[in-house]
Amino acid sequence: MPLGNTADRYGTVAQTLHWATFLLLLGSFGLGLWMVELSLSPQKLKLISYHKWIGVTVFLLALVRLAWRLYSPPPPLPASVPAWQQRAASAVHGLIYGLLLAVPVTGWLGSSAKGIPTVYLGLIRLPDLIGKDPELAEQLFRLHWVLNKTLLVAVSVHVAAALKHHLVDRDEVLARMLPARLSRR
Template identity: 50%
Template sequence: MTPVRYTLTARILHWLMVLLILGAFALALSFDDMPLSPRKLQYINYHKWLGITVLWLVAVRLLWRLKHPAPELPAHMPKHEKMLAHLGHIGLYVLMFGVPIGGWLMSSAKGFPVVYLGLIPLPDLIGKNEELGKLLKEGHELFAWGLLLLAAGHAAAALKHHFIDKDDVLRRMLG
């Protein structure tokens, strides 16, 4: 039987990831033009910790989703909107994995270790390569902006459903 609303676990993971992704993005914007300093290095570490947390949580979220299907989209939705919704969700998952993995790859290529929460050293994913590190930085930033734009479109669609279509799509994720 298809559920009417998302499970409590799915809702908690969804909103927690919203906060973590926005926090990581805000941190990146705050340190991007900052001169090298202990404060900048600490902000970069916080950013990495948030990114790795997002990576672990999106894996948990995907596993949860595979065992607990999402509610069906409203019957009144046109076929093209349903297709866009499915493609948007796939894109969000790809980018929620891709952005943190890209950041981890970038750190590895630039020769900066990722030490989760300052306690758990994570392995380098690739060897040090400054040129590749620059390319990965550009990709990481581009994908992060893509994630933010796709998430904004996702939120706009939810608001459209709530205020224009007057259906329960948004309420299913609110509880």
């Protein structure tokens, strides 16, 4: 399997970045939903740190993914896909990429405004993006929540469309993002 994308398939790099991002999002969503229900404790603080680590990693992966798309453009959708679906796919991909950047940044901004440092992997203290402002922190965390829900909807639409192509249309749209050994029918 080539590292770069080809005319009809995503390469190893794009596939690895895609599936790593997906797994991190699953973990982050689950962790975020679980930790918000907990009362303040050392356990909750540890979970918040893990959530931040995942968020920073997703942000970095999104930057790498965007750079990789410039270096190795994705394969075009098959000609059998109607133009309106191609436009919708492009819009959903753009929304997902924007949210992969915006969601972590709003979390980081909220933490900065709350006066709680973000220390990546417990080793690298990231700079506060804004000064301490508890009222602004609450607004930013609400925005973070709304953007997370929007990302969840966008990813769900993306998954549903991929499954529709695979199960209903029986085309190769989903198979292009699967490792070659999984995409054979």
